Amino acid sequence: MTQKFDAVVVGGGPAGAQAAADLASQGIKTLMLDRGAKVKPCGGAVPPKLMIDFDVPDEWLVAKVNKARMISPKSRHVDIPINGGYVGMVDRDAFDEALRQRATDAGATRVTGTFARIERQPDGSAVVVYRPKGGEGAEERVAAGFIIGADGARSSVAKSEVPGGGDIPYVIAYHEIVRSPKEGENGFEATRCDVYYDGGLSPDFYGWVFPHGDTTSIGMGTEKRDFSVKDATSRLREVAGLQEAETIRREGAPIPLKPLKKWDNGRDVVLAGDAAGVVAPASGEGIYYAMLGGRFAAEAVAKAIVTQDARALATARKRFMRLHGNVFRALGMLQRYWYTNDNRRERFVKICRDVDVQELTFDAYMNKELVKARPLAHIRIFFKNIAHLLGIVPA
Ligand SMILES: Cc1cc2nc3c(=O)[nH]c(=O)nc-3n(C[C@H](O)[C@H](O)[C@H](O)COP(=O)(O)OP(=O)(O)OC[C@H]3O[C@@H](n4cnc5c(N)ncnc54)[C@H](O)[C@@H]3O)c2cc1C
Secondary structure, three states, X not given: OOEEEEEEEEOOXXXXXXXXXXXXXXXOOXXXXXXXXXXXOOOOEEOHHHHXXXXXXXXXXXXXXXXXXXXXXXXXXXXXXXXXXXEEEOOHHHHHHHHHHXXXXXXXXXXXXXXXXXXXXXXXXXXXEEEEOOOXXXXXEEEEEEEEEOOOOOOHHHHHHOOOOOOOOEEEEXXXXXXXXXXXXXXOOOOEEXXXXXXXXXXXXXXXXXXXXXXXXXXXXXXXXXXOHHHHHHHHHXXXXXXXXXXXXXXXXXXXXXXXXXXXXXXXXEEXXXXXXXXXXXXXXXXXXXXXXXXXXXXXXXXHHHHOOHHHHHHHHHHHHHHHHHHHHHHHHHHXXXXXXXXXXHHHHHHOOOHHHHHHHHHHHHHOOOOOOOHHHXXXXXXXXXXXXXXXXXX
């Protein structure tokens, strides 16, 4: 007899672990399957809203950053203080494991293995087939009432179950983790993150230096397959004065660029996080959105279990896009316009000198909503943006 679960969550990253915790805490019989292969390559920057919404304790952060430095192609920089807030930094090995532990504490069954495929029983119900870790390729099967595909970018579940799931465009992001220099050495500050807008370092995205306490993540992303991410990161290390820092790990992974039009198969599968293509354009921020997507997918599954109506699965995407669709569209436009050549990047960094832009950007980052309380500031930014777009303001 195949063991049966009300819900099987494929993937135990932020999306899957959050979904499994939310399902299990409602008494839903849940299995969380993760291949447990390696640490997810990630800059690890998270907003304070993640800490509040998902009840994440401060101890899970390895650093708090209170200043962001934006650097232009001509090496001009703008320091943006994060007044009254911070950007949190997590190390993904410990952070993801803590989330998975929380899911098992809530009652989810955890299995380490690699998802292989979904098979159908004669009555159409799903069986998840996976290869357990250390099982020398042998396959195991569990029957699943519903499945949440949270297996990250290039998701196998999305590819097999949801139209377009195998074709989500993506950026390749690559970073090197180095031993952090001493405070002040080559200008390094443990509470400042640096963002480089420079076509030589990234032709269509940006480069970053994110301090994580003892270690620092230095990396960049690009959609261009013929651009060497390793050479660019080496140049970035030089520019940032980190070429001599001890290298601990080198790793890269895709970041999806566009949310899918549909996250469910209308039957028993719903996607969450990178698997659904949900990473904010322009910033590449995905952890908060993955956890929220996991939560909405879990709520959609819980509703489908109660109502026995698979249409409930579509509520995950609907709720998410209602909350964040506008921000994703605005960031998409920002990326398409400002990240295309060095002249525009120079202007973009200049715009960031504007106090209104700084405050609204960080409010939006920290609180995950476009701030409506300051309509005059929006109007001022609108006109300043137009002036820059028309080239009235010199770069
Ligand atoms: C270099 C880089 C830097 C980034 N920096 C940031 C940042 O600073 N801040 C931020 O918010 N976001 C950042 N992101 C994006 C962020 O990492 C992702 O958006 C986020 O991890 C998505 O979470 P997820 O749970 O959807 O997917 P993932 O974190 O990818 O988790 C997927 C899980 O599924 C498991 N899995 C995959 N395939 C299978 C399978 N076949 N069988 C079983 N298990 C499987 C994996 O082991 C993994 O645990 C960065 C991404 C990259 C690549």
